[in-house]
Amino acid sequence: MGNEKVAKQTIVVKLGTSVLTAGQASLNTAQMVELVRQCAQLKQAGHQVVVVTSGAVAAGRAALGKPCGHSLVEKQMLAAIGQGQLIHLWQNLFALYGITVAQMLLTRADVEDRSRYLTARDTLTQLLAFDVVPIINENDAVATAEIKVGDNDNLSAMVAILANADKLLLLTDQAGLFTADPRSNPDAALINEVHCITDELKSLAGGSGTALGTGGMATKLQAADIATRAGVEVLIARGSTPNIIAEALSGKAPSTTFVCFKAPVDGRKRWLLAGPKSSGRITCDEGAVTALCDKGASLLAKGIVALSGEFAVGDLVSLCDVNGREFAKGLCRFNHQELEQLKGVHSREFAALLGYIPSNVVLHRDDMVLLGNEAADKPYKTQKIS
Ligand SMILES: Nc1ncnc2c1ncn2[C@@H]1O[C@H](COP(=O)(O)OP(=O)(O)O)[C@@H](O)[C@H]1O
Numbered sequence: 528m529g530n531e532k533v534a535k536q537t538i539v540v541k542l543g544t545s546v547l548t549a550g551q552a553s554l555n556t557a558q559m560v561e562l563v564r565q566c567a568q569l570k571q572a573g574h575q576v577v578v579v580t581s582g583a584v585a586a587g588r589a590a591l592g593k594p595c596g597h598s599l600v601e602k603q604m605l606a607a608i609g610q611g612q613l614i615h616l617w618q619n620l621f622a623l624y625g626i627t628v629a630q631m632l633l634t635r636a637d638v639e640d641r642s643r644y645l646t647a648r649d650t651l652t653q654l655l656a657f658d659v660v661p662i663i664n665e666n667d668a669v670a671t672a673e674i675k676v677g678d679n680d681n682l683s684a685m686v687a688i689l690a691n692a693d694k695l696l697l698l699t700d701q702a703g704l705f706t707a708d709p710r711s712n713p714d715a716a717l718i719n720e721v722h723c724i725t726d727e728l729k730s731l732a733g734g735s736g737t738a739l740g741t742g743g744m745a746t747k748l749q750a751a752d753i754a755t756r757a758g759v760e761v762l763i764a765r766g767s768t769p770n771i772i773a774e775a776l777s778g779k780a781p782s783t784t785f786v787c788f789k790a791p792v793d794g795r796k797r798w799l800l801a802g803p804k805s806s807g808r809i810t811c812d813e814g815a816v817t818a819l820c821d822k823g824a825s826l827l828a829k830g831i832v833a834l835s836g837e838f839a840v841g842d843l844v845s846l847c848d849v850n851g852r853e854f855a856k857g858l859c860r861f862n863h864q865e866l867e868q869l870k871g872v873h874s875r876e877f878a879a880l881l882g883y884i885p886s887n888v889v890l891h892r893d894d895m896v897l898l899g900n901e902a903a904d905k906p907y908k909t910q911k912i913s
């Protein structure tokens with residue numbers, strides 16, 4: 528950080544199991560001490576820090592000392608054992624720097640529901656205002672399949688949106704995203720800058736190469752996709768590199784930066800990006816895509832070509848062009864049965880077809896967020912690292 532004046536930023540630091548265990552079966556305290564020192568340095572430089580921590584399952588496994596953790600319920604039990612140990616450790620380590628920490632355990636349900644999202648956001652904001660470092664993990668012990676995020680990469684993107692963060696730093700056991708998994712491809716090149724998360728890029732990202740990690744690079748790309756769309760810059764870097772937090776943020780260490788071209792979105796539109804899952808898909812004709820993307824219009828039934836999925840009034844749906852590219856999402860004012868009758872139809876015919884007119888538009892502009900994922904000519908740049 529040096530002594531140079533930097534604008535105060537909110538930085539979310541996600542610490543994967545791979546970093547916290549340094550490749551061993553239990554938490555590596557020396558590594559955690561070093562990461563806390565670096566977070567304290569960030570705060571010293573005037574930034575706000577939020578930590579998204581993995582490692583509860585690893586800590587629980589070591590504490591129990593019996594072979595287990597293959598089934599979901601066993602993993603949940605291990606997380607319940609390990610979470611207490613994990614937060615206790617963070618609390619003691621941050622206390623060495625006079626920093627108070629707070630624990631927040633979240634599931635998808637906490638961000639899906641708008642009022643719960645606002646509560647989590649307000650708590651987080653309040654903690655930061657009081658100079659506390661929030662330490663966040665998924666509430667694994669109670670996270671059923673329906674409500675779990677499932678991996679801390681996606682969770683950290685949601686947290687970055689909740690915290691209105693400037694940057695999300697994903698620290699892992701690799702220097703970033705490579706053109707192939709470096710564990711099995713030693714010639715793989717580091718991708719140092721990503722401009723657009725394309726299907727080609729997604730195909731380069733494999734799962735976790737270890738028994739303890741969840742999701743590998745695939746979930747880190749999903750996280751980068753969500754966070755950059757909300758205006759948060761995302762970096763992936765190796766957590767064990769000396770002074771990595773400052774070095775990655777200043778662009779001095781090898782890393783992958785997901786450049787954010789989108790202006791930050793506000794309020795409800797941030798929640799639309801972080802919170803609800805899409806329940807259906809609406810395919811729009813070319814005219815509708817242009818009207819929505821370039822002219823600030825709302826979606827009319829006339830521009831709908833096809834639909835899929837089952838959704839109720841107020842559910843989140845994805846809007847796609849005729850090539851299947853998702854370009855927006857938002858809250859639909861009709862259910863799927865109604866829309867099946869109304870697609871391609873002018874609103875003046877709604878009353879005759881339905882017997883009532885719930886709304887003249889299918890998706891109002893205010894309830895919609897554009898994803899801005901135009902195909903880029905050069906989606907990424909690679910770099911040789913020694
Ligand atoms: N294209 C890729 N570039 C870098 N790492 C990759 C790639 N594909 C898969 N991986 C794997 O992703 C792993 C990191 O993810 P993960 O194990 O989930 O770590 P963490 O616990 O830090 O979230 C790496 O150890 C690597 O084996």
Ligand SMILES: N[C@@H](CCC(=O)OP(=O)(O)O)C(=O)O
Pocket residue numbers: 542543544545580581582583584585606664665667677678679680739740741742743
């Ligand atoms: N919530 C889990 C971690 C889940 C997860 O995504 O792990 P990782 O891929 O190591 O970041 C735990 O605390 O063990």
